[in-house]
Amino acid sequence: MNKVIILGRMTKDVELRHTQSDKAVCSFTVAVNRRTKDKEGKYEADFINCVAWDKLAEFISQYFHKGDVIALVGRLQTRTWDDKDGKKHYVTEVIVSEVYFAGKKVNGENQSPAQEQAVPSANNNAVIEDEDDLPF
Numbered sequence: 001m002n003k004v005i006i007l008g009r010m011t012k013d014v015e016l017r018h019t020q021s022d023k024a025v026c027s028f029t030v031a032v033n034r035r036t037k038d039k040e041g042k043y044e045a046d047f048i049n050c051v052a053w054d055k056l057a058e059f060i061s062q063y064f065h066k067g068d069v070i071a072l073v074g075r076l077q078t079r080t081w082d083d084k085d086g087k088k089h090y091v092t093e094v095i096v097s098e099v100y101f102a103g104k105k106v107n108g109e110n111q112s113p114a115q116e117q118a119v120p121s122a123n124n125n126a127v128i129e130d131e132d133d134l135p136f
Helices: 056-061
Strands: 005-008 015-018 022-036 043-051 069-082 088-106 109-111
Touching: 005 015, 005 043, 005 088, 015 056, 022 056, 043 056, 043 069
Parallel strands: 043 088
Antiparallel strands: 005 022, 005 069, 015 022, 022 043, 069 088, 088 109
């Protein structure tokens, strides 16, 4: 089984692109705080690379922006390629299959999900209105 669930912040605005066959795709990074603190008492974060395709890519690029909290479900995928010098590169990323609104950044301050208007998720599942409703 290959299933990933992530809750974190968008690190920048999403740029929607299209393949040569006109398939929509977007790549973005989600910053996810670790559960433990470092020596200075601050939370470290992992920066998770994500990719979405087709209508989901269009939805994410339209409704999610830098600083927004996003909850997503997907699968891990690794790929490799050789650059022009023959050096092999590896990347691991989450291929997104579901996405949910989990919070917004408004006027530089975090707005809790309970303060947001209810907006349906991209896959028509239940709307997350309170962080206590998250399954993780």
